[in-house]
Amino acid sequence: MSEFKVSIVSSNEEIFSGTADMLYATGSLGEIGIAPGHSPLLTGLMPGPVRVCNEDKEETFFCSGGFIEVQPDVVTVLSDVAERADSMDEAKAIAAKEQAEKDLADNKDNVDFAKAASQLAEAAARLKTIQKLRKKI
Amino acid sequence: MANTKEVRKQISSIKSTRKITSALEMVAASKIKKTQDLMFGGRPYSEKVKEVIEHIASSSSEYSHPFYEERKNKSTCYIVVGSDKGLCGGLNINLFKKIVAEAAENQKNDVETSFALIGVKAVTFFGNLGGKVLGQATKLGDKPNPEDLIGLTKIVLDEQKKGNIDRVVLCSNKFVNTMTQQPTLQQLIPLSHGENKESQTSMQWDYIYEPEAKTLLDGLLTRYIESLIFQAVLENNACEQAAKMIAMKNATENAGDLIKELELLYNNVRQAAITQELSEIVGGAAAV
Numbered sequence: 123m124s125e126f127k128v129s130i131v132s133s134n135e136e137i138f139s140g141t142a143d144m145l146y147a148t149g150s151l152g153e154i155g156i157a158p159g160h161s162p163l164l165t166g167l168m169p170g171p172v173r174v175c176n177e178d179k180e181e182t183f184f185c186s187g188g189f190i191e192v193q194p195d196v197v198t199v200l201s202d203v204a205e206r207a208d209s210m211d212e213a214k215a216i217a218a219k220e221q222a223e224k225d226l227a228d229n230k231d232n233v234d235f236a237k238a239a240s241q242l243a244e245a246a247a248r249l250k251t252i253q254k255l256r257k258k259i
Numbered sequence: 260m261a262n263t264k265e266v267r268k269q270i271s272s273i274k275s276t277r278k279i280t281s282a283l284e285m286v287a288a289s290k291i292k293k294t295q296d297l298m299f300g301g302r303p304y305s306e307k308v309k310e311v312i313e314h315i316a317s318s319s320s321e322y323s324h325p326f327y328e329e330r331k332n333k334s335t336c337y338i339v340v341g342s343d344k345g346l347c348g349g350l351n352i353n354l355f356k357k358i359v360a361e362a363a364e365n366q367k368n369d370v371e372t373s374f375a376l377i378g379v380k381a382v383t384f385f386g387n388l389g390g391k392v393l394g395q396a397t398k399l400g401d402k403p404n405p406e407d408l409i410g411l412t413k414i415v416l417d418e419q420k421k422g423n424i425d426r427v428v429l430c431s432n433k434f435v436n437t438m439t440q441q442p443t444l445q446q447l448i449p450l451s452h453g454e455n456k457e458s459q460t461s462m463q464w465d466y467i468y469e470p471e472a473k474t475l476l477d478g479l480l481t482r483y484i485e486s487l488i489f490q491a492v493l494e495n496n497a498c499e500q501a502a503k504m505i506a507m508k509n510a511t512e513n514a515g516d517l518i519k520e521l522e523l524l525y526n527n528v529r530q531a532a533i534t535q536e537l538s539e540i541v542g543g544a545a546a547v
Contacts (some may be wrong), residue, residue, distance in 0.1 A: 131307045133304045133405050133489060134301055136300075149469055163466060163467045163469065164315070164466040165470075165475065166470075188482075189482070191311045193314065198310065200482065202482075
């Protein structure tokens with residue numbers, strides 16, 4: 123086994139898919155190099171470059187964090203685009219909750235469409251009555 | 260009998276409604292492509308995360324995560340993905356009906372029900388219904404950002420870890436094609452262990468975890484669930500635009516039919532008025 127499959131994906135697109143004979147990345151405990159036949163490894167990814175080497179070609183991608191999964195013949199890099207921090211998550215959780223409470227307090231909705239729909243229904247109903255009346259005449 | 264003025268007024272009002280619906284139809288048609296591209300763009304990530312999660316499930320890990328834990332179902336949380344805007348036919352209501360049916364079933368079995376809501380329409384509907392709402396995310400727009408969903412997901416997952424929620428279900432519309440959208444309920448937690456075909460045939464193995472299994476799995480599983488929810492939002496967006504286009508197309512056609520009928524009526528009324536006037540003149544002349 124002299125090469126392995128590599129796929130690098132971020133949450134909104136596939137960044138790289140192909141084969142390589144060596145891959146370098148910044149793991150959460152430091153720089154790692156992965157050669158074909160590496161034993162299964164699961165580690166976090168630190169912001170930094172991911173280098174994919176194939177024969178004499180080398181491609182570099184920037185990942186702002188995420189995870190890397192290594193199987194003997196497949197390497198999957200799950201990259202985050204969004205900046206992440208636990209403190210940020212917390213703030214967002216609070217914001218989402220507050221929004222829900224606020225909306226419960228004042229129950230409003232966009233009524234424009236409902237208005238238009240009821241107008242159309244009314245017009246149709248009126249037309250029907252007119253037609254019925256005409257038949258009677 | 261209706262007079263000509265009244266019918267004319269109606270024709271012009273329906274015409275202006277038709278203008279609106281046909282404009283909305285065109286807007287939806289132009290957005291379909293974009294939302295579908297986003298939906299397909301998000302698929303590789305969710306597929307890859309799923310693969311990794313399946314690998315983890317088939318490995319004999321030293322650490323068992325709470326998301327895999329099968330508990331007695333006492334409390335279920337529904338993460339509902341709805342659209343922000345209406346005018347998209349029965350898209351939202353078909354999904355909501357399904358959830359309400361399940362919630363009623365839950366009530367019978369003494370299972371508590373709570374909701375985490377995405378989209379203005381979901382918030383309005385379940386707010387009026389009066390369920391327990393854990394959190395909400397609205398106005399994500401045509402290009403949703405994964406960051407906007409982090410807060411909502413965190414609330415639900417934290418409640419699950421605390422033991423307040425035993426089951427989490429993701430409710431959204433699946434995009435089949437432009438004509439068909441399928442309302443689906445998908446169980447997120449407990450995660451299924453999958454079919455352990457591999458582990459039966461091959462040896463037991465485990466990952467080398469760096470730094471440690473707990474933190475890594477925690478992060479990865481959270482990311483997995485976030486990606487599923489995000490993908491559902493993208494898919495729902497594509498569904499919304501498709502459903503909107505069809506609904507507006509029908510509305511435009513109906514308005515056209517209505518205008519035709521009204522125009523016929525208008526001509527009849529006008530002709531009747533003329534005939535009446537003529538006969539009056541003739542009658543008057545005869546009297547003289």
